[in-house]
Amino acid sequence: MPSQAQKSKSNSAIAVEELRNLIFSGALPAGSDHLESELAARLGMSRTPVREAALLLEGQGLLQVRARKGVRILPISIEDMIEIYDVLTELESMSAAKAAEKRYAAEDLSTLEITISDMEAALAAGDREAWAAADDAFHTELARLGGNSRVVTIAALMGDQVRRAKAVTLYMRPLPTQSNKDHRSVVEAIRAGDAKTAHDVHYAHRTAAKEVLINLLRQNRMHML
Known part of the structure; x- marks a missing residue:
């Protein structure tokens, strides 16, 4: 017992x-x-x-x-989300570069590939909740592949606040088709061992995602009160 x-x-x-x-x-x-x-x-x-x-x-x-x-x-703080996205942008982009430098075998990247396939299938089915879950899984796996346990811990600590803000804005935003393309480009750069491209593509992706999220939160403050 x-x-x-x-x-x-x-x-x-x-x-x-x-x-x-x-x-x-x-x-x-x-x-x-x-x-x-x-x-x-x-x-x-x-x-x-x-x-x-x-x-x-x-x-x-x-x-x-x-x-x-x-x-x-607690309400969703726009200021907190800006700071959180700034931190995650830097750390995840570093993880993408580190993952490329490690020259992983194809099977090592299979989980990351699956998350992208899941995101694409979710969008095709119009299932935004499934897309958000697969997107979370992508970012979690990317941090893990970077090989820095402290980055993994920090990203996990901030994950709930990001998921909450995404949940609030999930049906306000356009379909995230560009997000899927960005993820695919990051994986291709990691597979090719191109650390700079992996870093830069993910950095641009996270920066654009932050702008979309913050603009939606500012336009819909009623959802945060």
């Missing part, structure tokens, strides 16, 4: 996932306040794993834990 600690850890992980989904879907809207007891009842679990999950999500910038007042769901 699992120990009490193991059960608590499992429940905390479930609470993190459930709370994240509620925040991303807007069921827990930005600016709203919630007591731990309310959230625990909503998730059908005790307050302890909910508290542990809230502390983790606070560190990821999704909510604020307030003593004796429960939690407040």
Whole structure:
């Protein structure tokens, strides 16, 4: 039988996932306040794993834990997103260059290739949620292929805020066909061992993506309040 600690850890992980989904879907809207007891009842679990999950999500910038007042769901900060995209642009572009320098075999790049195929299939089917999931997987795998564990950690810490902003703007933006083309070009440069092209194409891609996202957030501030 699992120990009490193991059960608590499992429940905390479930609470993190459930709370994240509620925040991303807007069921827990930005600016709203919630007591731990309310959230625990909503998730059908005790307050302890909910508290542990809230502390983790606070560190990821999704909510604020307030003593004796429960939690407040934080709005999407345009300033935060600008800073996050600036950091990710630099780190992921470096990862793309490093991956090219490593001269990976074809099988080593298969996961990256699959994410692009998944993105293309999702767009063909008009499934934006599937596209966003595959896009997240692409960026995660690109960071891993760069071979710097600290880049992977930093990118993961910022990932939730990026996913939340993308979820808010997913149906406001044009179909991201150019994004898929950019991803394909990055992989081709990595496969060819062309570090400069891999870096420059990804840098331009991330810069353009930031401009689209920030403009949409500025035009639709109601979604962040």
